Structure formats: C-alpha cells, structure tokens
Amino acid sequence: xxxxxxxxxxxxxxTVGTTSFDALVKAVVSENVKExxxxxxxxxxxxxxxxxxxxxxxxxxxxxxxxAVDYFTFSSSIADYIRSASLVISHAGSGSIFxxxxxxxxxxxxxxxxLMDNHQxxxxxxxxxxxxxxxxxxxxxxxxxxxxxxxxxxxxAPGDGTPxxxxxxxxxxFPDD
Amino acid sequence: MEEHxxxxxxxxxxxxxxxxxxxxxxxIVLVVRVLYVMYQCGKPFPKGASRSFTTxxxxxxxxxxxxxxxxxxxxxxxxxxxxxxxxxxxxxMSLHKARSFEHSLADKPVAKEASLQYTQIYRxxxxxxxxxxxxxxxxxxxxxxxxxxxxxxxxxxxxGPGTCIPLCVIAFxxxxxxxxxxxxxxxxxVARVRKLSLSGLLLYKLRIADQFFxxxxxxxxxxxxxxxxxxxx
Numbered sequence: 001x002x003x004x005x006x007x008x009x010x011x012x013x014x015t016v017g018t019t020s021f022d023a024l025v026k027a028v029v030s031e032n033v034k035e036x037x038x039x040x041x042x043x044x045x046x047x048x049x050x051x052x053x054x055x056x057x058x059x060x061x062x063x064x065x066x067x068a069v070d071y072f073t074f075s076s077s078i079a080d081y082i083r084s085a086s087l088v089i090s091h092a093g094s095g096s097i098f099x100x101x102x103x104x105x106x107x108x109x110x111x112x113x114x115l116m117d118n119h120q121x122x123x124x125x126x127x128x129x130x131x132x133x134x135x136x137x138x139x140x141x142x143x144x145x146x147x148x149x150x151x152x153x154x155x156x157a158p159g160d161g162t163p164x165x166x167x168x169x170x171x172x173x174f175p176d177d
Numbered sequence: 178m179e180e181h182x183x184x185x186x187x188x189x190x191x192x193x194x195x196x197x198x199x200x201x202x203x204x205i206v207l208v209v210r211v212l213y214v215m216y217q218c219g220k221p222f223p224k225g226a227s228r229s230f231t232t233x234x235x236x237x238x239x240x241x242x243x244x245x246x247x248x249x250x251x252x253x254x255x256x257x258x259x260x261x262x263x264x265x266x267x268x269x270m271s272l273h274k275a276r277s278f279e280h281s282l283a284d285k286p287v288a289k290e291a292s293l294q295y296t297q298i299y300r301x302x303x304x305x306x307x308x309x310x311x312x313x314x315x316x317x318x319x320x321x322x323x324x325x326x327x328x329x330x331x332x333x334x335x336x337g338p339g340t341c342i343p344l345c346v347i348a349f350x351x352x353x354x355x356x357x358x359x360x361x362x363x364x365x366x367v368a369r370v371r372k373l374s375l376s377g378l379l380l381y382k383l384r385i386a387d388q389f390f391x392x393x394x395x396x397x398x399x400x401x402x403x404x405x406x407x408x409x410x
Contacts, residue, residue, distance in 0.1 A: 018238070094240035094368040098410040122370040126393065159408035161248035164390055167404055168362050171388055172230060172332070173222035174256055 011044045012037055013085035015078055017093045020051040023138040024110045025071075028089060029056040034067045036145045042087065047071040048078060079103065087150070089141075092120035097127065101156035107133040108148070110141060132156045207353075214352045215384040222360075232257040233331035233359075236264040236271035237338025240410075244336050244367060246278050247409045254282060259292035261329055265340045266297045298322065298340055319343050326351070330358040337366040337374050349385045364390040365403070367410050371395050 014028050025047055027033060037045065045067050047056060052073075059069040075081070078096075082088055082103050089108045090096040100107045109124040121135070128135040131154040136144040170176065234249065236242040242264075254260075260279075264271040272295045279293055301315040322343035333348060335341035341363075348359035363386040365377045370393045373381060380386040381400055389403045397405035 094366070094410070095243050098240070098243070098367070102410075119372065119374075120368060122372070123368045126370045159392075159410060161251045161406075161409050163404075163406040164248055164362075164364060164409070165251045165253075167388060167390070167406070168252070169256070171221045171360070171362075172256070173224045173226035174253075175224070177253075 009044050010042045011046060011085045012042045012087045012089065013078075013081045014045065014047040014089045015081075015096050016048065016050040016052060016091045017096050018050055018074075019091055019093070019112070020053065021049075021091050021110075021112050022052045022054040023112065023114065024089070024091060024141075025049050025052055025054055025056055027110070027138040027141045029069060030142070032142045033145060034069075036142060037087075038065075038067050040145070042067065044068045045070070046081065046085075048075065048081070049073055092124045094120075094123055097123065097133070098158075101127075101132060102158050104155060106150040106153055108141070108144060109133055109135050111135065111137055113137055127156075130154065211353055214349070218352075218384045219387045229256050229258050231259050231261070231329055231331040233261045233263060233325075233329065233333045233344065234275070235333065235335035235338060235341040235344065236262060236268070236275060237336075237340060238265070238268045238271065239338075240368060241336055241338050241366060242271040242274050244364065244409045245334065246274065248334070248336075248364065249278065257332075259294070259329075261325075261331060262293075262295045263298050263325075263340065263344070264295075265300045265338070267300065268297075272297070296325070298325070298344075300340060301343065319347070322347055326359065333359055333361045334364075335361070335376075336364040337369075337376050339376055342376055342379065345380060345385050349383075360387040361385060362388050362390070364406075364409065365392065365396065367392045367408055369393070369396065371399075373400065 014024070016024060028045065028047060034045070047070070049055065049071050050073060056069055056071055058071070059066065061068045079099065082100055082105055085105060087108070088100045088105050089110060090100060092109050092111045097107070097109060111118065111121040111124055124133070124135040127133050131152065133153065134144050134148050234245055236245055262272060262275040275295060299314060299318040299321050301311065301318045306314070326344060326347045333341070333344060335345070345361050348361055351358055361380070363377065363380050365373055369377065373396065381389055381403065390406045391397050391400065391403045392406060392408050394405055397403055
C-alpha cells in the first residue's frame with residue numbers, strides 16, 4: 001500500500017459521499033479516535049461531510065502535536081484527496097468504496113445504522129471477508145482502529161465488464177471478437 | 178306485460194353472458210400469451226441480425242452510473258449506436274458523467290459519428306412523496322416512458338435504479354402484443370451480494386429481462402437463471 005506522505009503530512013481522509021452521516025463525523029472527531037489516529041502516526045484529519053448538519057471544530061496545524069482537523073461539504077471529485085491520504089474512512093456507498101480500493105488505499109468502511117433497509121453492509125462485509133478493507137459501525141470505530149493491521153489487507157484487483165459484453169454481443173448476433 | 182318483461186330480461190341476460198364469455202376468453206388468451214412471452218424471453222438474435230442497435234442506457238444515483246460506464250467502456254461502441262442516456266430528473270450528476278464519458282470516447286479513431294442523446298425521465302415516486310401525488314407522477318412517468326420507447330425502440334441496458342422499471346415493463350408489454358423491438362439486459366448492482374434489489378427481483382421473477390447478470394457468486398446460487406460475471410468495478 002502506498003504511503004500518502006506529502007510535506008511530512010500523514011492524512012486520514014473521511015468521506016460520506018452525497019449522504020448525511022453525522023454519526024460518523026462525530027465518531028471520527030471523538031477524543032479516543034483522534035488519540036488512536038495520532039498514536040499511529042497520522043497528523044491530519046480531513047472530513048468530507050456531505051449533507052451532514054454537524055460541523056466538527058477545526059484544529060490548526062502544529063497545535064501541541066495533536067491531530068489537525070479540517071472539513072468541507074462537497075467536491076466534484078475526491079480522487080485527489082484519496083490519493084494524498086494514508087488512510088481512508090468511508091461510508092458504505094459502493095462508489096466511495098471502489099474508488100478508494102482502485103486507488104490502492106487502506107480503507108475502513110463505516111456502516112450507517114440509521115439507514116432503513118441497510119443493504120449497504122452486505123458489500124462492506126463481503127469485501128472485509130475477502131480482506132480488502134475493515135468494516136465498522138460508528139460506535140465500534142475506535143475498537144477497529146486499535147485492532148487493525150493495515151499490512152494484512154489484500155490489494156483489490158479491479159474487475160471489468162468484459163464477461164457481460166461478451167454475452168450481450170453473442171445474444172445480439174455479433175461474431176466473437 | 179309479464180311476457181314482454183321476460184323477453185327483455187332474457188335478451189339482456191344472454192347479451193351479458195356472451196359479453197362475459199368473450200371477456201373470459203380474452204383474459205385467458207392474454208394470460209397464456211403473457212406466460213408464453215415470459216418463458217420465451219432470452220431468445221437470442223440470429224447471427225448478423227444487425228450491424229448496430231439503438232441502445233437506451235439507464236443511469237442512477239449512487240454507484241449505478243459508475244457501474245454502467247464501466248460496462249460501456251468495454252462495449253464496442255460502433256455496435257451500440259445511436260445511444261440514449263436516461264437519468265431521473267432529480268439526478269444531477271449522472272448525465273454529466275455520461276457526457277464526460279462520451280467526450281473521452283470522441284478521441285478514439287474507431288468511434289463513428291454517433292447520434293447521442295441525454296434525457297431526463299420522470300420518477301414514478303420520489304423518496305418521501307405522498308402516495309396521492311404519486312399516482313399522478315407514476316402515470317406521467319409511464320406515459321413519458323411509453324413515448325420514449327415508441328420513438329426510439331431501443332435495446333435496454335440497466336443495472337438497478339427504479340427508473341428502469343417503467344421502461345422495462347413497457348418493453349415487455351410490447352412483446353406480449355407481438356412487437357419484439359427491445360431486449361433488456363439487466364446487471365444487478367455490485368452492492369447486492371446476497372439479495373437482489375426490488376428492481377432485480379421483479380425483472381428476474383417475472384422473466385422480463387432477456388439476460389440477467391449478477392456480480393457475486395452467492396446470488397447466482399440463489400438465482401440460477403442469472404449469469405455470474407464477477408465485479409464490474
């Protein structure tokens with residue numbers, strides 16, 4: 001897994017996509033989570049909070065060695081933020097999950113328990129079983145952070161639509177390429 | 178007088194019973210026809226049937242559009258042209274992403290001058306919408322879908338969002354009436370690992386999709402008529 005160090009900055013990027021997920025934002029800026037991230041050598045925490053209502057208090061660089069905290073609501077593309085991060089903590093949306101996995105970054109997926117019909121956890125749990133990421137709930141995030149071993153994560157190999165294309169082509173009467 | 182009344186009533190009765198027999202026969206014929214179409218679904222085209230097919234691509238918020246574009250990037254675009262992209266009226270990003278995708282294709286030498294269109298479609302019901310107004314919006318959505326289907330007669334590519342259901346149902350009804358314009362290719366979203374989505378269940382159980390694809394092996398075990406194709410992402 002690549003290290004996202006830039007100018008001595010080790011970034012944790014948190015994303016909730018287009019949703020509102022205050023429970024995750026609150027969990028990520030809670031004292032014990034920040035402490036654990038700091039212990040593990042992370043220096044900066046950047047939160048993309050989407051439609052959430054709760055705005056965390058910003059903490060500037062270099063203040064007594066604790067974690068710097070910043071946030072924004074939306075961005076047209078979060079790929080650059082993911083690229084410059086050493087750890088990504090994301091909601092369980094498939095878009096965010098695969099964007100992060102394709103960029104080869106360590107990922108903790110936090111499932112939103114307030115969602116009705118939570119089919120999202122199916123994907124997160126399956127990928128966790130295949131050792132591509134860690135899966136947590138907002139109240140178990142700290143626990144996951146203390147126990148995680150990022151080097152044991154397996155790099156996700158992206159799939160593609162070739163098998164689908166082949167079957168569709170054949171059905172429509174096209175010759176096999 | 179009495180006899181006159183009897184005559185009148187018996188005439189009405191016989192007319193009524195012949196109308197109801199007719200209706201009954203019609204219903205039976207329809208049911209048989211629908212069952213026939215359902216079990217005939219998935220019949221492939223003959224080789225070399227056409228050089229290209231008009232294609233309708235249904236996009237959706239969440240990961241749906243990303244998955245669709247991932248599939249489109251490995252399709253030979255000269256075989257799927259003209260292309261129509263459809264997104265719900267409230268989905269702002271998807272058509273934008275589709276435009277960027279098509280733009281990136283324009284540099285490839287193989288891509289012909291294709292006719293492209295980006296259309297927004299009415300959703301039957303927005304999240305939280307009252308059921309009373311939903312009746313009206315569902316009718317609107319269905320009429321809009323019907324208009325589109327008649328106008329462009331496409332093959333349909335979709336992977337989950339509810340916006341695809343009116344289009345797929347209309348395509349199916351066309352088949353019932355004997356009009357074989359549209360085939361439906363449905364890829365269940367990568368986010369569905371153990372259970373199908375509501376759209377997927379409908380299209381699978383009612384055999385409306387001509388070809389049904391799932392991205393995880395667990396689903397193929399539970400839904401054996403589906404093709405397991407691995408992850409699109």
